[in-house]
Amino acid sequence: MQRVPVLLFLAWTCFLFFSAIGLFTSGFLLMRVELANRSSCSDPLAASLPGPRAPLGSCWLPRRFPKAVLVIIDALKFEFAQYDPSRREPRPYENKLGFLHQLASLQPLHARLFRFRADPPTTTMQRIKGITTGSLPTFIDAGSNFASYAIQEDNLVWQLAQNGKRVVFMGDDTWDGLFPQAFHRSYFFPSFNVKDLHTVDDGILQHLYETVDGGEWELLIAHFLGVDHCGHKHGPDHPEMAKKLSQMNDMLRSLVDHLANDTLLLVAGDHGMTGTGDHGGDSEEEVNAALFVYSKAQLFQSHPPQEPETVPQVNLVPTLALLLGVPVPYSNIGEVMAELFAAEGGAASSLLAQLEAYSINARQVDRFLHSYSRAAQDISVEKLRRLQDLFSAAVEEHQQLSAQPGAPALPHLEHLRGRFRRYLQEARAVCAESWARFHPARMLAGCALLTSSCVLCYVASRVASGLSFSYRRLLLYPVLWGVVGVALPSLAHLLGWAAADLVLLSSWGAAASQCGFFWHCWAKWPWRSHAASACSPSAGTSLRQRLRASGLDSFVVAEAQVAPFLLASLVLLLVLRLHWEGRLEGGSPPALRLLGLLGVVLACARLSALFRQCREETPCCRSSTLLAPLSSLQDPGAKNSCYLLCLAVLALLAWGVRRWLRHYGNLNSPSAPVLFVRWGFPLLAVCVGGYWAITSGAEEALVKLHAWVQLALVAFPQGIFGLVLVGLLLVLWDPVTVFVRDSREPAEAPIVSPSSQAELQHVIPQLYRRMQQSLKSRLDEAKSGGRATVAAYGLGSVYSAALLICLALLGFLFMTLHSERLSLAFLLLFLEAFALLWMHGFLAGPDGSHPPTPDPFVVPWYALIAWALAAAQFFYATGHQPVFPAIHWNAAFVGFQQGHETNLLPALLVGANTFASHILFAAGCPLLLLWPFVCEMPTASKGKKSKAEPPDREEQMMEMRLREAPEKFSAALLQLGLKYLLVLGVQILACVLAAIILRRHLMVWKVFAPKFLFEALGFMVSSLFLLLGIGLVMRVDCAVSLWFKQLILAQSR
């Protein structure tokens, strides 16, 4: 048996997938590092300022306005705010904000309309982040806390609060999540029901004027959602939109009436919308929002240009900060809007004032770029150097100018302003380039690499079924190709010809080694002749449905229901097909058993819906109460019965494994893992039960024993971790769970006592023919009296036994990490997995009831697809959802009440909690190969006592059939691994395709990106544990070989 090459081949395939996923991720999930630094009044940035001029409550620059009102009208497209009186037949959204036009035309020095360019992604949350931090948020702002969306970076709201200004907010409750507890006063209204046009707006209108008149604020933010929701519901071209915009117009009119003279009014859209009313992407229609500025005091020194100016959205942040006299947020990369800083008294003084603002702005951006380049490497050094040059030149010139006595020449000042602007614009462009753009080339390349990896898996699994699989040609040479593929670009990198990072290098390697594989495969194998289809049409359709399921966002949202639905369909279809082909005799015991198993699978699939968590997108759904910890249950009676039920699950798991081992005769073995099953499992169950008893509410009852409770809260889980670890190590150390009885007495002699006969019925001895033969040949022929036979109990299920013990151990571990009542979900998981295994054993096994499948060493596709579907189903059924707020963070503190020093351990615990079902199903995957062989036994030996036993027994080889053909065994394991990887790979490929196609979709950041992330992580975890599972089988095989050798030596002595 070839063990190492098989594992190496699988690991190599995993590497191909990983590098493809990594390549795609690097193009799709743009990362940006969040800096924790915050600006403060005392920063030396503004030290060059002449100090005494600053009025009270000003930082960095004297404030121009004591108060400001920021009205955000969600999705206020530029076209909505534009007014063209010459239009004959305005569309529903045109010419509705006449009041803005009126203000701008009557008071051109007081009001002005701008084009407000949003940076993609144009989703509301990212835009709010942009408008308050002055940065370009990406999907993952590294450093942010996944559990909440709260903004960690320095921002306007924080700066205002820090400098003693009161911020009052009303409107969209997204702000509550972003700025928890940050407002002086706030009125939040629910935002997630897109169909509801009026709740938020009406709620704001109720409080708005009153608050404005009350005057207890320095910044008032009102975020109206009606226009955006109207766009999503009806599209912009709809009479409803006209009504909504007219309402906004009226609101602005009355608001201006209420404003004081020293108040600045800003009306802004956070993004635009497409013709269908959606947003999220980077099309011209989505990024074009409107910004309107007005004050009763004079704002501008010059008349507006013909065509409204374009202002990037981040520019609002430094402008507003400096106008209100607070420091600019640390991470801001926006540029001040110069018009608003022009001072009275001629062009020169205007320019000087503007230059002051610019210089502060430039220093702040430069400081940010310095800190950022220290924290992250994603901005290239050359670009940074170029920016640095621009900056120092501009600053130097500015200092020279200020040192100059007398009024400088006007063109000189304008030139300097141009320099500052150029620096700020280039800095923003550089940042945008590295943060806010997808890399389509990388995405496509990653997708292509993923596709070819899937094809490779398919081809390799086909080739692997032939025995002429040459590892040298199909593994060694491709890997060599890959090494060359890595070496060339890295050489180029070292010599400075081209830049390369780790992801790029590994994907080069992967691509090259794939080329190598296909080249050798194509050149040497007539594998096209294996054209006979192994994929049943039913399995094909089922998989395709799953693919389509990840394509549409609603299917992603509803995947928790879709997966069990498809699983049920697949299983039912299999049984019906069996009936259709006439292989199922109605009423016969096997048929009834199959129907029973079908019922179990269907029931488990249905019951698992009880443990589902809800997503935000489905407001009418209610999360299962079973997910909450037991301690939240008020009624003591219900609590106790739930607790007993959970205990029963624990006992059932421990008992089930024991029962299985006893049935197949492994329980008599003196080996360490079996002893662990006998004694360690009950101990584990007791530990888990004790831990649950304490967490579920004994805490209040045992106030006096507080110290002891705290100790137990740590000791129990850590004891469980330790026991599980010990168990796993024991299985690895001595995985042969076989009980040997040397029966040199004549086998024909009646077994002595009835008690031993009863015992014999429990345990199934395996008479290993080959072993017997070899024993016979070695043994002395002179021993004429008795036949030398060795009865080895449990040899036929030795592989499955080791695997099952490990799975049960992992099951205990995962149950500890989940909340108490989810143990019921784990019970369903084990039940369903076993029912699927038995069904598969029935369908594929060399059972007598129907013609067996041609090759028992080939695991059919339908079984693997059902297995993968069940894994997906139980991801949801253990209370998970692929969104960040749904992660069970509590798992990190199981056994570590005080928190952790490092990040590794909590990450492992939370990961184990999240991907529990992936892990169990992936590690249990080899059971699909072993089970048909295990199933061989029971029908033949039970109940038919009249049959001649000895020959029958010799036929019962069970898993030893696999050992008989070591080459086929290793090929079968390789094929199994490749097939499962393919099924998983196709899933992630579907996810990737959906993400590519729908990257402009409204839901891409909320639905697809987290889904992709979870799917990618799930794939990695699954493939890792698949490798471990297969590795364990090989370890058992190794140990069994050794065991045979020792046995033979012992016998021959």
Next chain:
Amino acid sequence: MKETEIKRLLSANVICIFSIIVATVIPSLFLENFSILGTHLTWLCICSASVGTVNIVLYFILKPNPSNRRTSLAHKVARFLRCCVYFFMSCILFHGIIVLYGAPLIESVLETFLFAVLLSTFTTLHCLCLLGPNIHMWLRVFSKNGAMSIWDSSLQITAMCSVVGAWLGAFPIPLDWDRPWQVWPISCSLGATFGYVAGLLIAPLWIYWNRKQLTYKSR
């Protein structure tokens, strides 16, 4: 002989389709506010009833499987009662399977049950009419070489098409289009109905197409 049989089958199927159309159109003349989507439960009842009646009437007129034994009245009554029990059991069974497939357990029980009745009408009632209350016969007919007449083949095709239609009808439910027909069980029952109609149309055509290959053993 075969040609005439196929013609008879075709006419019977056309009448069945016609009955569905009638069940959809006629009640709107008598009932106020009747529409498939608005008053879906009423439509389900009327549709099941009319399809059921037409099927039974057709069975008495056409007698596709004439039994040569003369039977007593008591025997006929017993047979009828057994048919009723079987039909009811199949409704329950369908209900259970639908719930296992993810339909709500407690809310909208009536909707689910009426949908089960509709499915039973499309599948079980046909079996009862053609084969009588004889499970073994049913099991035999629904296997690869089990069809013994064109009526059996037609039964196979229509039953399969209705079930597949109902299955496909479940897919639009999670979509967020907010259409009135996405409400449970409208899309499924419509899918089943379309599947049934398609099956009724396909069956004679398919049999006609394959009439050379189809050789039926006599019972």
